[in-house]
Amino acid sequence: MDDDARLLIDSGVLPLFKVVAIAEDGWSDEILERSGGKIWSVYLYDSRRHVHICSLIPSYEMHYLYSYPDRHLEDNAEREQLMDDIDEGMLDSHGVDYMNCSTVCNASSGHVAIVKDYSLESIEELEITYEEALEECLEYADGNHLI
Numbered sequence: 001m002d003d004d005a006r007l008l009i010d011s012g013v014l015p016l017f018k019v020v021a022i023a024e025d026g027w028s029d030e031i032l033e034r035s036g037g038k039i040w041s042v043y044l045y046d047s048r049r050h051v052h053i054c055s056l057i058p059s060y061e062m063h064y065l066y067s068y069p070d071r072h073l074e075d076n077a078e079r080e081q082l083m084d085d086i087d088e089g090m091l092d093s094h095g096v097d098y099m100n101c102s103t104v105c106n107a108s109s110g111h112v113a114i115v116k117d118y119s120l121e122s123i124e125e126l127e128i129t130y131e132e133a134l135e136e137c138l139e140y141a142d143g144n145h146l147i
Contacts, residue, residue: 015046015115015130017137019065020108021147022099027089031109034082036071041090044141046134050101060099063134064090065142073119 021040032039043062067086073079115138118136128136 001136006096012074015116015133015137016048017044017134018047018139019044019146020107020140022104024067024090031082031085031089034073035069035086036069037098038096039067039086040070040147041067042141042145042147043099043141045104051098053098058101060101060104062097062099062104063138065138066145073120084129084144 004106019042021042023038024041027035042065044065045060045062047060048059051061053059067090069082070087083092116133
């Protein structure tokens with residue numbers, strides 16, 4: 001077992017990966033109107049891992065997955081155009097972002113799902129590192145929209 005996996009076990013803090021949908025700001029009135037008033041961005045994060053980025057206030061490392069509008073459009077062409085516009089607007093969000101823990105907890109409005117809660121036994125049995133666990137959950141959450 002490598003040092004990263006050993007560190008996970010020794011620390012006693014095992015990852016609890018969740019996905020959360022957060023209403024994003026900064027959209028044009030036209031896109032918001034077509035979307036039903038809100039556009040939700042879905043992120044994967046480890047709710048047990050707090051990081052400090054130039055601040056004493058803890059943050060979560062947020063991994064962007066996808067976005068969706070409040071309104072479901074029946075017309076396929078209209079829906080595809082809206083999704084293309086949303087994807088284009090979110091190009092800068094692909095990857096990792098850091099959000100204040102309280103912001104994530106307050107902004108989620110119940111749009112939270114647990115992806116995987118690693119138990120001590122599963123980490124030991126799989127000899128899995130944190131990075132491998134994260135990649136596994138990112139792949140699963142991206143392929144299986146939980147929210």
